[in-house]
Amino acid sequence: MTLLRLLLAAGAATTVAAFAQPNSGDAFAADPRADLAREAALNLDSKALYMEHCASCHGESGDGKGNEELERPARSFLLGGYSYGNTQKAVRRSVIHGIPGTPMPAFGATLGTDEINAVADYVISLGPPGTIVQPGESVLVVEDRPLVVKGMMPAYEQGAFREPRSLIVGFPNGTTFQFRAEDSRLLTVRQGEFLDRRDWGGRGGSELQPLGTLTWKASRESRDFTEFMDADSGQGLRRKVKRTEIKGDDVWIHFDLLDQDGTRVGGGQEFLSFLMVDDVPVPMRAILGSGEGRGIALREVAGEKAGANGAINATITPDGMVACVLDDAPNMRIYLHAPAWTPSLSLAFSASLEKKD
Numbered sequence: 001m002t003l004l005r006l007l008l009a010a011g012a013a014t015t016v017a018a019f020a021q022p023n024s025g026d027a028f029a030a031d032p033r034a035d036l037a038r039e040a041a042l043n044l045d046s047k048a049l050y051m052e053h054c055a056s057c058h059g060e061s062g063d064g065k066g067n068e069e070l071e072r073p074a075r076s077f078l079l080g081g082y083s084y085g086n087t088q089k090a091v092r093r094s095v096i097h098g099i100p101g102t103p104m105p106a107f108g109a110t111l112g113t114d115e116i117n118a119v120a121d122y123v124i125s126l127g128p129p130g131t132i133v134q135p136g137e138s139v140l141v142v143e144d145r146p147l148v149v150k151g152m153m154p155a156y157e158q159g160a161f162r163e164p165r166s167l168i169v170g171f172p173n174g175t176t177f178q179f180r181a182e183d184s185r186l187l188t189v190r191q192g193e194f195l196d197r198r199d200w201g202g203r204g205g206s207e208l209q210p211l212g213t214l215t216w217k218a219s220r221e222s223r224d225f226t227e228f229m230d231a232d233s234g235q236g237l238r239r240k241v242k243r244t245e246i247k248g249d250d251v252w253i254h255f256d257l258l259d260q261d262g263t264r265v266g267g268g269q270e271f272l273s274f275l276m277v278d279d280v281p282v283p284m285r286a287i288l289g290s291g292e293g294r295g296i297a298l299r300e301v302a303g304e305k306a307g308a309n310g311a312i313n314a315t316i317t318p319d320g321m322v323a324c325v326l327d328d329a330p331n332m333r334i335y336l337h338a339p340a341w342t343p344s345l346s347l348a349f350s351a352s353l354e355k356k357d
């Protein structure tokens with residue numbers, strides 16, 4: 001059955017999209033002079049590494065004025081302001097994984113751990129002392145696997161409500177998704193540190209503190225949008241979260257599909273993963289549903305047609321995402337948190353789908 005194949009396909013996409021892991025210094029392993037080599041590595045000329053890999057964008061002095069033309073400026077390191085976390089770990093994470101939606105590439109596959117640490121420490125040293133902080137005791141850190149937390153989140157914009165039941169999913173690359181817990185509508189995406197569990201200090205009822213920078217938020221309309229509808233009546237079907245699951249590098253949200261009366265008419269999954277596009281990670285969500293006894297269909301997504309590539313149709317949503325529908329998977333929609341359907345994105349996306357066979 002095509003759907004199942006595609007689900008597997010989409011699952012396979014995640015192998016391609018697997019996070020770049022830093023080389024663990026294996027190069028030294030077999031060498032009898034390993035210790036000497038390691039020592040040399042630790043004395044790496046961090047400035048030379050910086051000049052080679054970073055200066056073209058961040059500038060030779062670290063002032064953010066490199067000679068590469070960028071659609072958004074690279075960070076100046078001289079003032080010490082960090083949007084994606086100002087702990088040593090956070091700076092290293094930015095270098096290892098890159099920053100989604102910006103030109104900042106991932107170096108996890110090109111530089112070794114020692115080199116990454118050296119160059120991260122170098123850029124930190126360009127800023128004023130005291131910029132780098134130790135995380136407080138209630139700060140939750142995502143290590144090498146995704147983390148799922150439930151709790152109350154503050155309103156994310158003026159006029160929005162605080163969300164008493166949020167489902168918050170953090171990834172090792174610093175991306176955090178915030179869903180409404182009961183129906184898994186995505187509310188925000190943030191980049192940087194994960195969460196401060198200030199609620200642990202309170203007597204219950206206090207909010208979690210998101211620590212990352214807001215990079216995406218749902219529009220009013222999309223907060224109430226339903227992807228699926230009853231094929232006959234056209235009525236929207238509501239998702240009701242059953243459970244979440246961490247599978248390798250990805251997170252799956254399993255849900256029931258309910259009609260207006262609250263009757264279960266089917267079910268499905270949303271899974272969260274990343275596509276590597278020109279070395280920069282792009283958040284990807286694939287949502288798949290199927291009916292039981294009743295036919296269900298995908299609802300049109302509003303937006304401007306962005307392009308097509310074989311059996312893939314892409315639309316740019318007013319929320320600034322690319323929504324893809326595949327001809328042979330009529331009940332699956334894939335959201336790419338990318339601002340445009342570019343040739344590189346199209347290539348990476350198709351490649352990840354082809355990997356299925």
Ligand code: HEC
Pocket residue numbers: 050053054055056057058068070072073074075081082083084085091094095099102103104105107119120123
């Ligand atoms: C192709 C251009 C490019 C290259 C090469 C590059 N960067 Fe970046 N980097 C950027 C851009 C652009 C940003 C800002 C992202 C944004 O818009 O917030 C950035 C952001 C960062 C940040 C996050 C700063 C923050 O606000 O938290 C760090 C850390 C960083 N770069 C380190 C490095 C290091 C170290 C290297 C070399 C190993 C490097 N970058 C190479 C373009 C680049």
